[in-house]
Amino acid sequence: MISNMNFWERILYILQKYGTSYLKGAGTTLLIALVSTFIGCIIGFLVGIVQTIPVDKKKDSPVKRILLAVVNAVLRVYIEVFRGTPMIVQAVFIYYGMSQVFNVQLSMWQSAFLVVSINTGAYMAESVRGGIISVDPGQMEGAKAIGMTHVQAMMNVILPQAFRNILPQIGNNLIINIKDTSVLSVISIVDLFFVHKSVSGALYTYFESATIVMVIYLTMTLITSKLLRLWENKMDGDENYELVDVMDIGTQLGKKKARV
Amino acid sequence: MSTENVILEISHLEKNFGSHVVLKDINFQVHTGDVVSIIGASGSGKSTMLRCINLLETPTGGSILYHGEDITNPRVDAPAYRAKVGMVFQNFNLFNNMTVLENCMAGQIKVAKKSKAEAKEKALQFLQKVGMSAYINAKPRQLSGGQKQRVAIARALAMEPEVLLFDEPTSALDPQMVGEVLEVMTALAKEGLTMIVVTHEMAFARDISSHVIFMADGLIKEEGSPKQIFGEPKEAETKEFLSRFRNV
Numbered sequence A: 001m002i003s004n005m006n007f008w009e010r011i012l013y014i015l016q017k018y019g020t021s022y023l024k025g026a027g028t029t030l031l032i033a034l035v036s037t038f039i040g041c042i043i044g045f046l047v048g049i050v051q052t053i054p055v056d057k058k059k060d061s062p063v064k065r066i067l068l069a070v071v072n073a074v075l076r077v078y079i080e081v082f083r084g085t086p087m088i089v090q091a092v093f094i095y096y097g098m099s100q101v102f103n104v105q106l107s108m109w110q111s112a113f114l115v116v117s118i119n120t121g122a123y124m125a126e127s128v129r130g131g132i133i134s135v136d137p138g139q140m141e142g143a144k145a146i147g148m149t150h151v152q153a154m155m156n157v158i159l160p161q162a163f164r165n166i167l168p169q170i171g172n173n174l175i176i177n178i179k180d181t182s183v184l185s186v187i188s189i190v191d192l193f194f195v196h197k198s199v200s201g202a203l204y205t206y207f208e209s210a211t212i213v214m215v216i217y218l219t220m221t222l223i224t225s226k227l228l229r230l231w232e233n234k235m236d237g238d239e240n241y242e243l244v245d246v247m248d249i250g251t252q253l254g255k256k257k258a259r260v
Numbered sequence B: 001m002s003t004e005n006v007i008l009e010i011s012h013l014e015k016n017f018g019s020h021v022v023l024k025d026i027n028f029q030v031h032t033g034d035v036v037s038i039i040g041a042s043g044s045g046k047s048t049m050l051r052c053i054n055l056l057e058t059p060t061g062g063s064i065l066y067h068g069e070d071i072t073n074p075r076v077d078a079p080a081y082r083a084k085v086g087m088v089f090q091n092f093n094l095f096n097n098m099t100v101l102e103n104c105m106a107g108q109i110k111v112a113k114k115s116k117a118e119a120k121e122k123a124l125q126f127l128q129k130v131g132m133s134a135y136i137n138a139k140p141r142q143l144s145g146g147q148k149q150r151v152a153i154a155r156a157l158a159m160e161p162e163v164l165l166f167d168e169p170t171s172a173l174d175p176q177m178v179g180e181v182l183e184v185m186t187a188l189a190k191e192g193l194t195m196i197v198v199t200h201e202m203a204f205a206r207d208i209s210s211h212v213i214f215m216a217d218g219l220i221k222e223e224g225s226p227k228q229i230f231g232e233p234k235e236a237e238t239k240e241f242l243s244r245f246r247n248v
């Protein structure tokens, strides 16, 4: 009977029958993308921070310098491997590799979060390193000049600015992850793309199902973009500032608006 | 100058970047209340010397005694020392992610471990002093150069340092803004703040400082009271350098 329907009727039919499956799939996709981007950012920040620890040949002990060099080499390998191979292969590699080589049986979900997180981490590490380096070195000197340690300067001055610098890249990664979780269907994660494959396999409605899935993916990425843009604007703060009346300094009242 | 109130004693200070020798043998003392002006041609090593005193550069030789303790020793707690010997930069280096008020509070809270209320009070007090208390909610990018530098001075003062180092604090400013910053610095000098000022403002060096150091080629070529240096310079190099500023 579905063969007698026109395009829109088929879409309607599919939605009536499998609408909740699509939504659940979209939920799964969004969940994996959001959580993994978050964890990936944390990994990226940690790696980026370690990679930008300064070494002072005179002051630092050789032990510290060698340790740091080894850690940095390992991190380089991590970044290159996960940026240089397709995530679909990484997913298979980790899901099956963990059980065969290390005898650790990861669930599909664990593998999914793991793969997307460390993949994002590898990309974010480079962004974070770039973000840290692109902060004017004078900011670090200004912080040191009032007695801050390297860690204090990083936490209070450099990283907040680096974070703002790379917020667009974080957004990019989130959007990429929303799309790229589709490859996780190779390890049978029931994400949006998996639902599409199942539905179109059952009904032979590849075009119609793909249309639905396209619209859902696009909706998710557009909303994400918009929200991220709002966040960026919020971080940049107001273009105006309140000029405070000197007389009222004690009470902090009586503000007037200044335009700049 | 007596010897008991010596804050900083710089002896045989050397600094090279690889094979490039920038400071050769720098010797001088700073006493409580001194306003030391450091003048000299571009590239003579003035900034490098100031940065060595603040440990932003690691000296390659000699010693810097701060109340008798050699701070070039790698075991010295550099951040704690810097909290006592502040620095004001040519390019302000205000924290771009903070407002004017936060700039002046950050060091007090994170380094001096003061309470927020205490830090705010102190910050406002010093911002008022430099005439910037109306701008506490502004971000650095919303200020003019002169305003930024005055905030940077307030930020340094809020740490209540024993010595304040200035590296050409007015060189990045438009001419009409130089005055407002020099005014603040003059007031600080009059109040007895100990200052080391690298400057190309010869009028400031001549009228405000208690001691003038002329540097050339990584060495102190001549030093003395402003009267001596500007009135009757002994070295030919000093005369030659000062002749470029005839109109002060």
Ligand SMILES: Nc1ncnc2c1ncn2[C@@H]1O[C@H](COP(=O)(O)OP(=O)(O)OP(=O)(O)O)[C@@H](O)[C@H]1O
Binding pocket: B017, B020, B022, B040, B041, B042, B043, B044, B045, B046, B047, B048, B049
């Ligand atoms: N990080 C560095 N690496 C290598 N050389 C440096 C470094 N910093 C400064 N120098 C060199 O040291 C010399 C002195 O520089 P410095 O900035 O101390 O001079 P200055 O007297 O402050 O000059 P100006 O009046 O132009 O500021 C210059 O030849 C400069 O190239």
Ligand SMILES: [Mg+2]
Binding pocket: B046, B047, B048, B167, B168
């Ligand atoms: Mg200089």
